[in-house]
Amino acid sequence: MTAHTTGLHHVTAIAGDPQANIDFYIRGLGLRLVKKTVNFDDPSTYHLYYGDDAGRPGSLMTFFPWGQVAPGRIGSGQSTTTAFSVPEGSLGWWQNHFRALGVDASITRASADEERLSLRDPDGLQLDLVASSTTDPRNPWDSSFVPAEHAVRGQHSSVLTVANPEHTLRVLTEDLGLRITGETSGRTRLEAGDGGAGNIVDVVADPSGPYGLVAGGTVHHIAFRVPDRATQELWRQDLVERGFHVTAILDRQYFTSIYFREPGGVLFEIATDTPGFNVDEPLLELGRSLKLPPWLEPSREAIEASVAKIDVPEDNNELAPQNDQPVGGIAG
Template sequence: MTANTSGLHHVTAIAGEPQANIDFYVKGLGLRLVKKTVNFDDPSTYHLYYGDEAGQPGSLMTFFPWRGIAPGRIGTGQSTSTAFSVPEGTLGWWQNHFKALGVESSITRASAEEERLSLRDPDGLQLDLVASSTIDPRNPWDSASVPAEYAVRGQHSSVLTVANPDKTVAVLTEDLGLHLVGTSGNRTRLAAGNGGAGNIVDVIADPKARPGLTAGGTVHHIAFRVPDVATQEIWRQELAGRGFHVTEILDRQYFTSIYFREPGGVLFEIATDTPGFDVDEPLLELGRSLKLPPWLEPSREAIEHSVARIQLPAENNPALAGR
């Protein structure tokens, strides 16, 4: 391939109650809600984006929250765990923080370099906080719930579970440009660029597991970064030439996207770094208002009537407190 991904862009999952989702990711995980919009394919439900202060690629976790959705099943053909990077030595603080919120968690040492706190969000989505001896230089969102010294720096890695890993690993290396870091048991670790937090994908082989069922508490897709639309179009043409069923370039307002499914069943997205989340509201006001693309603006009144009422914690926009 003539283009390589520069790392993880975002992970999109499916949730249930939107207010519970907001409370957990803003107050519990300490992320910022950087955009409140709707699912462009189903405008009756939200699309919520969380990340660092500006919603930089690699910090993002997004959700389609459908009220009353049935629980899904985590299994093969899915991204089965999403990990965030936190500073070394902070997992004790995080465990106490989640305990105060009534969230159970457990700490394990994945390797000499990595310690991991595992937990589940209100819909049962598997999350990990990874504290590594390698310093993550990214700036965190400093919130009232999670001070900067403990805060999430961005995505650390994603786990893909497949029945047969060979073709999945081949796509990641030959078509997306990741390189092999190492193997341990049934886990193969790959990385983009120079590796490190925000660039890591772990492929787990589990031929005995049942196929996953995409619904509440499961990941819908995982997105990789590309700098701009011109590079994205080159990539789209090359993937199509290799036999993948790739979508046209789709306008997501804050980036453009193409989608294809790898042989193990996981839905991949390739998303651009630009234009970013301040394209339609100032940085200080990110997440405050319901934002719609131009083609949905004529239906704003109906959309606002159909989506659930939600309340954004004041700490999401501290500079505007009381306004």
């Protein structure tokens, strides 16, 4: 192998109403909108990025909110659950918080060391909040909607559901460099880099379940981290030589990306940690205005007329908290 991923970079999902999406992820989950841009392949719709104060890899959840999109079907060949890391002992607060917002959320215990709160976002996307006995050292976004002592620290893990896990596990271990750290009936846990929250993938076998349909309320793809473009180029060459159909390197303005589909059907992305979300606006201004890449700037007037009007809470641009982790990535 040329490279090993150091963990999760982001998860991208399909949403409907962009305002409902903003309200849930800012006011409900307490994340920061770190970039308001458009889908570079379809500039008539937004691409919304949420994360910590600077949008560090491993904190990111992104959406294509396509308005009146048809509902999808969660099933095999997808990333079926996206989990966020929260402090131990905080799930009672979160359950009450969501109850006040009219969101059903139930607590389940996955193991002696891990407790989960399961819920769905306004489009039906499956989410978990995971409270682990292992402290997550990442700093939360200092949101006025969620107290810091309970706030999301970043991604915890993603669940991949596939009919036959054997080939998916081989790709994750042999081609992406994750290692198997636990197995229970029908579920295998893998970890990247230093392990722990933000570096975990759970593969679930579901040979008889329905195949997923990507549309509203489903994950479009899951992205893994690579430090820079030079490493990404070597990794792409390695994947092509191993027989994968890999896209060219695509400029996403805040990182570069390659995509390929693993044998179980899940679309994987490998995204760089750099240059980061402050490349086109100051840290304190992230998410405030519509940002376009240089090649779309000539069409700004038409794009602004085509996208829905949305309201971003002023709290999204309060003074950002200090964080001792670099903007390009989280420590480790």
